[in-house]
Amino acid sequence: MITNYEIKIILSYTLKLLLLFFTLCICIKSHAANSINGIRVWPAPDNTRVVFDLVQKPDYKYFSLSSPKRLVIDFNDSKSLISFQNIIKEDHRIKKIRKSKPKSKNSTRIVLELADNFQLTVFPLAPTGQYGNRLVVDLYDKNTSTRTVINKKSANSNRDIVVAIVAGHGGDDPGSIGARGSYEKRITLAIAKKLEKLINNHQGMKAAMIRTSDYYVAHDRKPKLARKNKADLLISLHADAFTSPKPSGASVLVQSTRRANSETSRVIANRQKESELLGGAGETIKNTKDDNLAITLADMSKEHTMKSSYEFATHVLKQLKKVTKLHKKQPEGLSLAVLKAPDIPSVLIETGFISNPTDEKDLNSSVHQQKLAKAIYTAVDSYFIRNSPEGTLLAATKEIDHNIIHGESLSVVAHRYKVSVEHLKKTNNLTSNTVRVGQTLKIKREN
Numbered sequence: 001m002i003t004n005y006e007i008k009i010i011l012s013y014t015l016k017l018l019l020l021f022f023t024l025c026i027c028i029k030s031h032a033a034n035s036i037n038g039i040r041v042w043p044a045p046d047n048t049r050v051v052f053d054l055v056q057k058p059d060y061k062y063f064s065l066s067s068p069k070r071l072v073i074d075f076n077d078s079k080s081l082i083s084f085q086n087i088i089k090e091d092h093r094i095k096k097i098r099k100s101k102p103k104s105k106n107s108t109r110i111v112l113e114l115a116d117n118f119q120l121t122v123f124p125l126a127p128t129g130q131y132g133n134r135l136v137v138d139l140y141d142k143n144t145s146t147r148t149v150i151n152k153k154s155a156n157s158n159r160d161i162v163v164a165i166v167a168g169h170g171g172d173d174p175g176s177i178g179a180r181g182s183y184e185k186r187i188t189l190a191i192a193k194k195l196e197k198l199i200n201n202h203q204g205m206k207a208a209m210i211r212t213s214d215y216y217v218a219h220d221r222k223p224k225l226a227r228k229n230k231a232d233l234l235i236s237l238h239a240d241a242f243t244s245p246k247p248s249g250a251s252v253l254v255q256s257t258r259r260a261n262s263e264t265s266r267v268i269a270n271r272q273k274e275s276e277l278l279g280g281a282g283e284t285i286k287n288t289k290d291d292n293l294a295i296t297l298a299d300m301s302k303e304h305t306m307k308s309s310y311e312f313a314t315h316v317l318k319q320l321k322k323v324t325k326l327h328k329k330q331p332e333g334l335s336l337a338v339l340k341a342p343d344i345p346s347v348l349i350e351t352g353f354i355s356n357p358t359d360e361k362d363l364n365s366s367v368h369q370q371k372l373a374k375a376i377y378t379a380v381d382s383y384f385i386r387n388s389p390e391g392t393l394l395a396a397t398k399e400i401d402h403n404i405i406h407g408e409s410l411s412v413v414a415h416r417y418k419v420s421v422e423h424l425k426k427t428n429n430l431t432s433n434t435v436r437v438g439q440t441l442k443i444k445r446e447n
């Protein structure tokens with residue numbers, strides 16, 4: 001039996017519970033409300049990145065409208081704390097960013113008025129470094145997504161050797177941040193610019209900067225941009241970081257075999273589309289119906305690229321150790337998107353540890369940056385003397401001096417520079433096969 005009194009108590013508890021429930025709901029509701037407290041625009045040569053800073057993880061939806069071209073983003077359960085004046089300074093892809101009538105009371109609608117039809121990507125970013133929650137909008141120029149097909153054979157002879165330089169991180173991605181507050185993205189760009197200058201001053205060589213100022217380049221776009229520039233080599237510059245300040249020194253990374261193999265299988269699967277990635281063998285790989293032949297050729301091409309990457313990495317380490325401590329004395333195998341091009345020898349150079357106080361100080365010094373750039377440049381030079389690609393000015397005019405060291409014979413030198421002993425003797429007017437330590441030999445390419 002339930003008495004009236006008991007019913008009263010139950011009712012009053014139910015009421016209290018309901019009240020508590022509603023209060024909780026309101027509390028949660030007001031706490032959950034997100035806010036947009038900043039917009040940043042990063043224009044790059046072939047894309048523009050717009051970043052919205054939010055207090056919490058964004059809950060959003062977006063759609064495009066035409067005539068006039070617009071991108072509309074609805075931020076659910078969010079208020080905007082930004083002023084829309086003076087957001088766009090110099091960006092030719094976005095005419096205006098403005099607020100519009102929201103679809104519901106608690107949401108915010110932001111409209112980007114666009115100058116053209118762009119390839120769009122919209123995605124959230126979790127907090128990192130100085131940045132909190134973000135929503136990123138990337139607008140890519142449409143024509144940059146079309147592949148450039150390279151036919152190395154038809155390239156004009158005596159062309160420049162192209163070295164693609166990727167300054168790691170940039171824009172919204174600061175990379176590692178040192179104890180003294182230095183940003184990896186700034187250090188890598190400073191070294192990249194010094195390296196660019198050295199390479200461009202070398203006759204027959206040309207630098208292709210994959211990043212030229214403070215903006216972000218997506219990882220998978222770096223090899224693509226390098227390929228578009230017909231790069232013969234790709235150098236990615238970084239500064240290492242660790243949880244403890246102890247580790248220091250530079251290291252050089254190359255593509256690991258495992259990742260490389262899975263890349264090769266992917267290329268084979270799309271061989272009609274991606275045959276240009278496979279260098280000289282590309283045409284055969286594309287046209288043959290024989291899968292085994294395709295795989296063998298692709299493997300050979302890939303293997304050659306990896307071998308070349310490793311060889312260049314050893315040249316870099318040899319030079320770097322003259323100007324900085326080495327963290328690792330051998331090239332490290334790693335699996336990174338920037339290194340995955342099956343057709344362009346690629347290395348990633350960690351120039352030092354930004355998390356180590358001495359390294360951080362050095363990495364910020366213009367003098368030290370110049371030393372690092374010079375060391376890398378010397379490695380580029382010595383690598384291409386031995387491996388100048390066909391059709392380049394360097395291959396056509398190559399002539400270098402070689403000093404005979406202890407234990408070297410004429411045939412050892414000939415083998416090293418890939419010329420015949422006869423050619424070597426002829427170039428140097430030698431009548432016998434004996435050479436002495438300290439003797440200087442002229443090395444000229446055999447035609």
Ligand SMILES: [Zn+2]
Binds near residue numbers: 168176238240
């Ligand atoms: Zn980095």
